[in-house]
Amino acid sequence: MTAAISVTGLSCQYRDHLALDDVSFDVQAGSITGLLGRNGAGKTTLLRILAGQEFPSAGRVLVHGAPPAENEDVLRRLVFVREDQAYPDFKVRHALRVASWFYPNWSPARADALLADFELPAGRAIKKLSRGMRSALGIVIALAAQAEITLFDEPYAGLDAVARQVFYDRLLADYAERPRTILLSTHLIDEAAGLLEGVIVIDRGRVVVKASADDLRGLATTVSGPVLSVDDFTAGRDIWDRRQVASQASAVVVGPLDEAAWARAKSLRLDLAPLTLQQLVVHAAAHPASAAPAPTVPVNPWERTSA
């Protein structure tokens, strides 16, 4: 498995703050990886460095085996969509025309189809576009470019839920047809969760979680019900959180729960709700130390139902 992106010990120091602190990770070629974290965590800085737009103060970055900065061989195979892309005094069609010259895999047919999907008028001046339309333009360029490495930095700012779904659907369709390495930074985690294979969580410039999405699912479960039953069930287990009101309690239990545990919970009349990716990320950001998941190796997992 080749790493399309390989980052080692990356740090980025600005005058007044450390945007990235000793970040290391690999992104598998041809996979969709989520770059998750709060606003200001360092995701944008990281992506800008990968796209050669920003320079790190320490560490090593390799994209397809070479440092991306000032390296046109790498940069031509890469497309980066930023939330705040600045354009010259162009209309939409000018931007697309120019993009077609620079991206070797550019598909005009895709560009046209996407313009229609997002109802983006080709003749409108970019500076007159709403925030959502600007985001749509970035998405059109990124998907029509069909670049081997596609980096998205919160690409849906200002897009409503319907447009966002169009984005996810088009992204999946393009990816299915032409697999590529995709790194998607987002804080709308639950929406994108189904798309992600890998997950990297950044908090305050540091990597706090690096795992596959599947390993993270089922990592923790909220157990709720009568206080005594909850305490009985959670005895001897790792717990993250425990709340109680009157005779009802709920606790977050860490670690995969096997068939027997589920049955026991049932018999104790406990309600089990596995933590969503978003909840896990929120927790991991708040408690970095506890987030390393043990890889789950389910035995005939398809036999276990959550009913």
Next chain:
Amino acid sequence: MRTWRDVARYHLVVPWLFLVMPWLVLAASFAVNWQIFARHAVTAARSGDTGGLTAFYIFFLVIGINSIGRSLPFGLALGVSRRSYYTGTALLGVALALAGGLGLTALQAIERATDGWGVGMRFFRVAYILNGPWYLTWLTSFVVLALLFTYGMWYGIVFWRWGVYGVIGFIGLQAAALIVALLSVAWANAWPDLGRYFGLTAAGLTGVLAGLVLLLLAGGLATIRRATV
């Protein structure tokens, strides 16, 4: 090299700013000045040069600033290295300066032939510097236009590398240097020497300016390497 060409095309995708505006500005300035000459029938002997060309030259400064200040972010987003972007842009600027100079030279020839456009106006002829043989006019215009374009690019580079404060500092530095130079000349009472120094011919001055252009071009390339968008 294909990248340089594509960068030039990028700047010219909307031809308005780089190709049309300078000539529009020139035409406007020309029209105003011609009006004055036609109305008041000023004699050639009394009139000086109109200085109306200034607008055209200044506009090259504007497109120089624009070529980096406005257009660099999307250029880099398209996967072009800073080196290539700068080189392609500079080459475009040089080409525009060459063409611009040629245009001015041609218009100057027409001015001479029509004895000042029928009203004795000296618009395209400027004493000392743009008054000689056509090839010198072309060369001098070319160098000055290229200088202004390159100088304009520098403002864009400084902005992306050091931000707004950087630009302020850049201007401040130049102002300070100018003041220091003037003061030291005054202090050393070297005005006469300065006059002698500026006894350069038009060709000589063009040579000096050409050297300055090369310096700015090289410096710009070195400085843009660490610019971030």
Next chain:
Amino acid sequence: MTGLDEGTPLFAQIAERLAEEIADGGLAEGERVPSMNELAAFYRINPATAAKGINLLADDGLLDKRRGIGMFVADGARRRLLAQRRERFAGRYIEPLLTEAARLGIGPDDLVALVAEAARAVPLDASGGVTV
């Protein structure tokens, strides 16, 4: 993700749903199973995840791979799945039933009577029954 549970591995859920479809007869033996891209588009998930789910069943011998064409339901797959379900029937349904009944003070004999009564009231669909 359409209709999938966020908290458990998606590939496992995909495999589970395919298995149910086979067991219920929705996917007949020898019939082609939806491709990873078709499943991914339907559930709005990563194709690799869908592929993982399919491969899980294939590794277990429930699906046959035919090069260049796709995945097909293997012979005897339905039989095997139903047999597995039978084995787990007691643990999954009967034991919880007994536990709950005990909690409510319903003895085994009363329970049998309740079951008989419910069976009369609720008509069982013939297609749900299988002779193995």
